[in-house]
Amino acid sequence: MSSGDGELEAPWAQAVRGLAHRVLGPVAESVRFAERHAEGRGHAYEAQGGVLTIAATDGVSAAVALHHYLREHCGMSVGWDTVLPLPLAPLPDAPPRQGTPRVREGYYLNFCTFSYTTPYWDWSDWEREIDWMALHGITMPLAVTGHEAALHAAYTRLGLDDDRIRRFLGGPGYLPFQFMGCLDDFAGPLPPSWIERHRELGARVIERERAFGMTPVLPAFTGHVPREIAATARAGRRDWQGFETWSLDPADPLYARIGAEIARAQIELFGTDHLYAADPFIEMIPIDADPAFPGAVAAATLAGLRAADPDAVWLMQAWPFSYQSDFWTEDRVTAFLDAIPDERMLVADLWAEQDPLWGRFERFSGKPWLWCALLNFGGRTDPVADLRGLAPGIDAALAAANPPTGLGLAMEATRNNPVFFELVTDQIWNRVSDLDAWLDAFVAQRYGGRSADELRAAWRDLLDTVYGAAGLRIAPDQFKGVLTAAPSYALTPTGPLWFDPAVLARAWERMIEVAERDPGPAAGPLGHDLVETGIAYMARVADRLCAEAAKSGGDPASVAAFLKVFEDLDRMLACRPEYTFEHWEAKARSWAAEPAERAVLSDNARRIITVWGTADSPLLDDYAGRHWAGLMSGYYRDRWELWARGLGAALAGDPGAEAELRERLRDRAEEFLREGAPQAVPGDLAAESRRLLTAYADVFHPDRRGAR
Template sequence: MLSGEAQWADVVRGLAQRVLGPVAESVRLGGLDGEGRAHAYEAKGGVLTIAATDGVSASVALHHYLREHCGMSVGWDTVLPLPLTSLPDAPLHEGTPRVREGYYFNFCTFSYTTPYWDWADWESEIDWMALHGITMPLAVTGHEAALHAAYSLLGLDDDQIRSFLGGPGYLPFQFMGCMDDFAGPLPASWIDRHRELGARVLERERAFGMTPVLPAFTGHVPREIAATARAGSRNWQGFETWSLDPADPLYERIGAEIARAQIKLFGTDHLYAADPFIEMIPIDADPAFPGAVAAATLAGLRQADPDAVWLMQAWPFSYQRDFWTEDRVTAFLDAIPDDRMLVADLWAEHDPLWRQFDEFSGKPWLWCALLNFGGRTDPVADLRGVPAGIDAALAAPSPPTGIGLSMEAIRNNPVFFELVTDHIWNRVPDLDAWLDAFVAQRYGGRFTEELRAAWRGLLATVYGAGGLRIAPDQFKGVLTAEPSYTRTPTGPLWYDPAVLARAWERMIEVAERDPGLTAGPLGHDLAEVGIAFMARVADSRYLDVVESDGDPGQADRFLKVFEDLDRMLSCRPEYTFQHWEAKAVSWADGPADAAVLRDNARRIITVWGTSESPLLDDYAGRHWAGLMGGYYRDRWELWARGFGRPDAEAELGERLHERDELFLRAGAPPLTPGDLATESRNLFTAYASELDRGAR
C-alpha cells in the first residue's frame, strides 16, 4: 500500500505522538500515488499503516481510524494523549474528500480567540486542523511585521507605523481596513515576537501540505499618506479610516510593497485575502468603482507575485444589500479573471449568497459556516440544517471547491463545527446517527447511553434552532445585555426549557459518577449547557423584576443568578476572564506593554471601542467567571436599584459609563475555582424547578 517515505511523514508522526503517546510507535506512514487528495489505512497485529497523498489526508485517516475503530475522537477539549495501550485491527479503508479544500478562520477569529496564543496553543490548533481536514487556513499572525517593513520603505518612521497599527488585540480589524490608531500603540516587542511565531505557524501548516492564505492590501492607508494622495474617508462602527482611490498609482505600489515584504518574511502559497469593502460602502458611488478597486488590488498583488489568487469574503454582499445590487456585484466580480479570485460565502448556513449570485459568476467559491459572532459562549445552532445546506451547494451547477469554517471565534459549540468539517470528506445522510456516533466518540465510549439521551435533549432545544437568525442582536439575552428601562433584552425561546434542564441533569449525573471525565469534553459541555440553562433562569427572573416594578426582593433573586453562575464557570479556566487577561499580559515586555495588553483584553469583550460609543458595546460579551459575578452583575444592580427614580434612563447611562471605566482600570477580582460537578449540581438543585414554567 505504501509507495515509500513521504515528505510529510515527520510532521504527521509528531502529531501521532501528541495524540497517541507511546502507541504512536506502532503507526507506519508512507506516500500514496494519485491525483488530488486521498488516503488509505489498514491495521494488523497492532500496527496501523497509513498511506496518503499529503499530510492532511494522512491525519484525516488517523482520525477516522480512531473514531471508527477505537471509539475516540480528538476535539478542542480532548485530554491528550488518548488512553490507548494498543491499536486494534481494522480492514482496509480508502477515502477521498468531497471537495478539494477545507477552509478555516475569519479575520475576526484572530482578535476574538487567538490574539494572545503562544506556540503551544497554535501547535494544538494546527493538529486539530489537520485531523479535521483543513487544507486552506487564513494565516494572519505576524502580518503587522510585513506592514511595518512596507511602510518603513514608504517613508514612515517606527512611531508613526506602530501608532497606525494600534493595539495588538485589534490588529485583524486594522488589517481589514476597519480602524487604525486605536487602543495602542503596538508594543515594539510584539512585532518581532509575532513575526517569529507567524513564521513558525506557517512552517507547520505547510509541512502538513496546507496552503495558507496571507493578508493583502485593502486600500487602507495611514493619514500621513492619505494627506498627500487621492483618498477618501470611510466610517466603520464609528471609526474613521482613509482609503486610496484605485486610480492613484500609490494604490498598486503600496499593495505590491506589502506583498513583497510579506513574501520576504513568510514566503507565499500565492493565496491572498483582502476585503476592501468589509462593512463599509465604497468611497465612490459610481457603479464601476468597485471594479476599479478589484483591478488595482489584483494588479498590486501580481506585481509582487505573478501567480497571486485573491480570496475575498462575500460578507459585504449580505451585510449591505441595499448597496450591493446584483448589477454591482456582477460588475465587481467580472473585473477579476475567474482563475484569479476565490470567493468565501461566509454565512452560508443561514444566508447562502451562492444562490442569489449564480455561484458567483463562475468564480471558484467556498461554502462556509459562521455561526459564532464575537465569541458568544452560549450553545445554539441549527444542526439539522447543515447537511441539507451543504448537499444543496454540492449539487449546484458550479459547486463549491471547498467547505469552510468562518466563525468569528472558536472553541465554542464544537458539535456544530465538527459536523461541518465532517462534510469535507463524508456525506451525512442521517443526522441522528451522526450525533449518536459523535457522542460515543467525544467521551471515549463511557456512559454512552446516558450521554446520548442528554444530547438528544440538546438537539431538541438549543441545537434545534431551525430557520432562526443566530446573531448577537437576536441572541444576546439578559446575562450579557446592557441594562435599560426601555428595552427588553430577552432573546427568542423556541423550545421547552424543562427539556434543556433534563439534558443538563443527565450530564451532571455522569460527571458525578465519573469525575475524571470533567477534565475533558464533558467539562466543557457541562459549562456550555449550564450557561444556556442559567440564561433562561436569568431571563425569567428579569421579567419578575420588571413586572414587580423593581421589587428589592425580586431584584436580589435576579442578581443571585449572576453570582451562582460565576462560581460554576470558575471551575473551567477557559471560562474565566482571568485566563484571557493573563494570556494577554504574558506578551508584555515591561509595564507600558502590560498596560496596553491589559486594556485590549478588557476592552474588546466589554465596551469594545470607547465607553462613550455604544455601537459595538457588549458585541463580544462572554459568559465568563469574573464577568458574570462582577462586571455584568454590577451593571444589573445599578439597573435594579434605579426603578422609580426621575430620569432613570439617563442616570443609568451615566452610572454604567462609570462602571465601564472602573472595569477597564481594575479588571476582575481573583477567583477560587471549585469542583465543576458539585457546582453544576448546586445550580441545578437551586434553579431547575423554575424552568418548569416553560416559555414566557
C-alpha cells in the same frame, strides 16, 4: 493496501508523525506512514497486529485517516478540549479502508477569530490548533499572525518612522480589524516587543501548516492607509462603527504600489503559496458610488499583488454582499466580479448556513467559491445551532451547477459549539445522511465511549432544544439575553425561547449525573459541555427573573433573586479555566516585556469583550460579551444592580432615568477598563452544576417555587 503506495519517506511524514506522538503518546511508534500516488487527494489505511499503516497523498489526508481510524475503530475523537495523549494501547486491528474527500479544500478561520480567540496564543496553543486542523481536514487556513511585521517593514520603506507605524497599527488585540481596514490608531500603540516576537511566531505557524501540505492564506492590502499618506494622495474617508479611516482611490498609482510593497515584505518574511485574503469593502460602502468603482478597486488590488507575485490569487469574503445588501445589488456585485479573471479570485460564502449567497449573483459569476459556516459572532459562549439544517444545505450547494471547491469554517471565535463545527468538517470527506446516527457516534467518540447511553440521551435533548434552532436568525442581536446585555429601561432584552426549558434541564442533569459518578471525563470535553449546557439554561433563567424583577417594580426580593443568578453562575464558570476572565487577561499580559506594554495588553483584553471601542460609544458595546467567571459576578452583575437602583424612578416616568443609567454604566465600564475583574475561585464542576440545577429547577414553574 492498494497499489501505488510508496515505500519512500513521504515529504509530510515527519509532520504527521509528530502529530501522532502528541495525540497517541508512545503508541504512535506503532503507526507507519507512506506516500500514496494517486490522482487527487486521498488516503488508505489498515491495522494488523497492533500496527497501523497509513498511505496518503498529502499530510492532511494522512491526519484525517488517523482520525477516522481512531473514531471508527478506537471509539475516540480529538476535539479542542480532548485530554491528550489518548489512553490507547495496543492499536486494534482494522480492515483496509480508502477515502477521498468530497471537495478539494477545507477552509478555516476568519480575520475576527484572530481578535476574539487567538490574539494572545503562544506556540503551544498554535501547535495544538494546527493538529486539530489537520485531523479535521483543513487544507486552507487563514494565516494572519505576524502580518503586522510585514506592514511595519513596508511602511518603513515608504518613509514612516517606527513610532508612527506602531500608532497606526494600534493595539495588538485589534490588529485583525486594522488589517481589514476597519480602524487604526486605536487602543495602542503596538508594543515594540510585539512585532518581532509575532513575526517569529507567525513564521513558525506557517511553516508547520505547510509541512502538512496546507496552503496558508496571507493577508493583502485593502486600500487602507495612514492619514499622512492619505493627506497627499487621492483618498476618501470611511466610517466603520464610529471609527474613521482613510482609503486610497484605486486611480492613484499609490494604491497598487503600496499593495505590492506590502506583498513583497510579506513574501520576504513568510514566503507565499500565492493565495491572499483582502476585503476592501468588508463592512463599509465604497468611497465612490459609481457602479464601476468596485471594479477599479479590484483591478488595483490585483495589480499590486501581481507586481509582487505574478501567480497571486485573491480570496475575498462575500460578507459585504450580505451585510450591506441594499448597496450590493445584483448588478453591482456582478459588475465587480466580472471585472476579475476567474482564475484570479476565490470567493468565500461566509455565512452560508444562514444567508447563502451562492445561488445569487449568477453563482459568483463563475468564480470558484467556498461554502463556509459562521454561526459564532464575537465569541458567544452559549450553545445554539440548527443542526438538522446543516447537511441538507451543504448537499444542495454540492449539487449546484457551480459547486464549491471547498467547505469551510469562518466563525468569529472558536472553542464553542464544537458539535456544529465538527459536523461541517466531517462533510469535507463524508456525506452525512442521517444526523441522528451521526450525533450518536459523535457523542460516543467525544467521551471515549464512557456512559454512552446516558450521554446520547442528553444530546438528543440538546438536539431538541438549543441545537434545534430551525428558522431562527442566529446572530447576537437576537440571541444575547440579559446576562451579557447592557441594561436599559426602554427594553428588557431576552433571548428567544423556542424550546421547553425542562428538556434542556433534563439534558444538563444527565450530564451532571455522569460527571458525579465518573469524574474523569469532566476534565475534558464533558466539562466543557457541562458548562455550555449550564450557560444555556441559566441564560434563560436570568431572562425570566429579570422580567419578573421589572414587572415587580423593583421589589427587593425579586431584584435579589435576579442578581444572585450572576453570583451563582460565576461559581460554576470558575471551575474551568477557559471560562474565566483571569485566564484571558493572563494570556494577554504574558506577551508584555515591560510595564507599559502590560498596560496596553490588559486594556485590549478588557476592552474588546466589554465596550469594544470607547466607554461612551454604544455601537459595539457587549458585542463580544462572554459568560466568564469574574465578569458575571463583577462587571455584569454590577451593571444590572445599577439598573435596579433606578428602576422605580424609571417606572414612575422619570424622563432622566435612562440618561442617568447610561452615565452610571459608562462609569462602571471605565472602572472595569482600569481595574479588571476579580479572580475566580475554582471549585468542583459537577458539584457546582448540581447546586445550580437544584436551586433553579423551578424557575419556569412559579407554582412550585414556594415548596422548595
